[in-house]
Amino acid sequence: MLKLGIPKGSLQEATIDLFAQAGWRITPHSRNYYPDIDDPEIHCSLLRAQEMARYVERGTLDLGLTGLDWILETEADVEQICTLTYSKASNRPSRWVLVVPEHSPIQSVADLQGCKVATELVGFTKRYLAERGVTAEVEFSWGATEAKAVEGLVDAVVEITETGSTIRAHGLRIVEDLLITDTRLIANREAMRDPARRARIEQIALMLQAALAARHKVALKCNVPAELLDAVVELLPSLHAPTVSHLYDPRWLAVETIVDSALVRDLIPRLRAAGAEGILEYELRKMI
Template structure:
């Protein structure tokens, strides 16, 4: 039996990734002290790998494909084939940013002020490339963690990842510039991407993952509407696309089916009722496949 070797990111993205897979229809569990998650698809073999290393193992063929951040692909310089962008993270759906941050009272206000300074970061290569682009020479040191506490005693500035900036502000740091914006990517080994069976398996997996992401925050609405009230009811619907309108046995009535944002339902249903809709049914969505 053919098997696709799939790398899942360990660490901060692990639970968010597992949750996405579950919504996509895959039952995935993480046995204690094991780096091999169990998934209910015999054609998938999963391995937990730190996102920082994912690109390297996908590039050398140890894994056929995997999920990791664009930032770690850039940092490692790995030669992989990017098949999809999957915008999700441990906190929100917004991309993460690698930013240059300094103490609030620092005299560093731009790239040129970093000349001769010391910078602590986990993304040494990204930082060095950014500095070179600005023609600035500075000392870049690898940080093993707790980077926010490094300045001003151990570094003049840091390059750190953030989604909201809350942690930086809590440590009395201000953002000077953004070096890189990153989202999660589904990447493949170039040779694996050319293999017909493996590529089809990857495409099928991505179809389900994208469908699960598209359904987040959406619900379906069904209702019956008199034809005489149809225009008024449709005017109240902020549809994902044009609503589906189907005839009913009673020729004076039609069925309307649509998809809307979940957080608007409580406002829209009373308006639909007042506009003439009846038999209104709200139902959850697990996937939206275009």
């Protein structure tokens, strides 16, 4: 039985959706923290991302998903299998930033000497400052961290953001980035030394990455007159080369390729202008 940790909270729904695309159906329950999964060899638990690395390190879980920030915060000795960026909220990476009131004299981390800083990422922040020779009082924030800077309860805060828009809306200013974080699939080192569990962990990693890769690609298929093939193929990006096959009518060929989804809106009109017909676009589920 492989013990899998699913992050509870903002990433929960996106994680369950990713597993569904990868081939595992996970069904959470409102009254407990143990979702059902349609794989008899996997046992699921819901756990806060902040705690995930600690329990994977102990072996309470064999593997789980959590942020790089929480791995660094807990200093957990875990094996990082792969990076998985799949938040539905934004395609931008999350950043832990040093934030101060707009008119604060603090212009860099060095200016925090003797200051009071509030953050949920206490351990990382303390080490970050110590490595730069800065002595400051770093206290844990239970929430509403930005408000502590607004109200003057602390000199600065270290907070997570994607766009920085909420920070600016509160009349605060980002001094600098301290950490860019993403989601990691992590595993217990002892589990990775067991051949059977390692094989299952590597299977899960492969399928999750295949599902993510497919999200940014689509398949295009079209019919092309034989005499226009070269002009159409020249327009088509692909992993190697487009697939070209003969139709029953020898005057026509079928062309199929995989392209970045962002290119399709410009590519389809160009294909049509080059003589392609019967153009189809369809989504992919997995790509390896």
